[in-house]
Amino acid sequence: MEKDVVIKIRGLVNGFGSQILHDHLDLDVYRGEVLGVVGGSGTGKSVLLRSIIGLNQIRSGTIEVFGKDTSKLNDMQMRDIEMRWGVLFQEGALFSSQTIAENIQVPMREYLDMPQQLMNEIASMKLSMVGLPENAAVKYPSELSGGMKKRAGLARALALDPDIVFLDEPTAGLDPISANMFDELIKDLQKSLKLTVFMVTHDLDTLRATTDRIAVLVDRKIVVGTIDELRKNPHPWIQEYFSGPRGRAAA
């Protein structure tokens, strides 16, 4: 069966000033897969993510999401796509003037006409899904720890049950138990919702536990494969990454 491509990147070029980050990079993300993106510091992992979700002006190339070139869409068509993805930013990016429950309800308010009680129920259900206690709902982001903010951010990203979830370093800053729970959660959601996950991460345990394929950013290009395929790749950085002490420990 032909695999269904939800994100298709062709010839992507990105850079700052004279420095080139991505040099004609191609990448396909399939429906229902968990794709991990890794790379050294400054190789443009976050820039790649931000390019796909339209926060970063690309120099050239095309990015298609759900088969539509995002640079050619008008605002209304873009909204349709934005409704179908959720983004978890590194620090959660919660709206500081709203409680956690209100934060989760923001996408519902923006796109759907729901009674308040149902929104409250869904918000509290999402909270428990991401492992936050019930009383977090009425707190403000400033009252939560970093890990809790991250979970609340995930709950907001999942508010509309999107098709694609973008995660920027989701387990960074979480304790190993929470990180494991997070991995489980990603796997569960992915299995039941046919969720596509695009995840920038450095956590080798997460990569091992959740990802179907891994995209490695090296030399301004991308190398994609399963963890076992990548272990056989002779590139020195990839070797160092997957066969170094941490890489071996995660295996």
Next chain:
Amino acid sequence: MSTAHDTQDDARARVRTERKARSLRLMAEGQWTTREAAALDAELRRIDLGDATDAVIDGSGLERIDSAGAWLLVRTKRDWEQRGTRVAPIVLDDVYNALLHAVEHEHTAPPVTIHDQHTLQAFVGRVGKATVHGLQQGVGILGYLGRVTVEVTEAIYHPRGNLKFAALVHQVEETGINALPIVGLLSFLIGIVLAYQGADQLKRFGAEVFTINLLGVGLLRELGGLVTAIIVAGRSGSAFTAQIGTMRVNEEIDAMETIGINTVDALVLPRILGLVIALPFLTFYADVMGLLGGAVMCYFDLGITVPVFMRQLQDAISVNTFMVGMIKAPVFAFIIGLVGCFEGLQVERNAASVGKLTTRSVVESIFLVIVLDAGFSILFSIIGI
């Protein structure tokens, strides 16, 4: 006897109920997604259990379900169970087991309730909180005043390199020299306005020439210093709070303290002393520019030439008039710097707090500057200057 009840045939998501004797069968069909949740929610709440003692929730006819849809099924099941009906486990395609589990997982608490903020009780509570907070703020700033006074005295009498000369000069440049254009322009305009209004009123008595007295006394005693202090509070006081506050958010202040750097020496003293040095000069400059504006207006509006203006000004004011205005400047500077730095150090570790405290710092310092100015007026009238 069996009855079947169909709803919303054209909708993408459907709810059907079937009654057989005392058992109720709910059949969920179509696409139970977040988009349809609002309609489904209303539909489910309308279902009447009647005399049913047993119920089955059957989701085997679903094309697609997401977490909102799954939640609606789970909620309905719990609802019915609470009313004493036996509900069989939800029938759902195996692929959705993980989803159902995730939704059901330990989620038993009541839905989110947001407290009503519009009751009288909540209002009284807010007033009380604000009062206590205001008092605490006052005590806090008094304590800080004490600490800064001690540190300043120490820096002057036992200098041990704790006051960095370069930092001080930088602050004088930042708060003084860089403020020259805006302070100059505004004082010039205030001189014009004052002269125009004064001339307009005094003309009626044929006393136009006293416009210059009004200008001289008004600007030198009060307005020059006050306007400069207010501009500086908005310009530099806010900058102090924002700079120190951002350092607090970045944990730079914590880092300094663990290294053993005295934050008052490193951050607060150069700012306050820099401002104390800069503000009197700025005030003097504002006085000059204000008089210049007044002189321009007098020339064009009243035809008073510059030599006449100067002679009348000399009669109108004395050195005392000038000194009364100038002596207030360092006090204003100290207060603006103190409040700016104090509020900066109050910032919590989030970005929103920087904005909140910057606003508060500006409001407080302008408030205190005007209160102090009134205090000075009373003091000077008592001692008869």
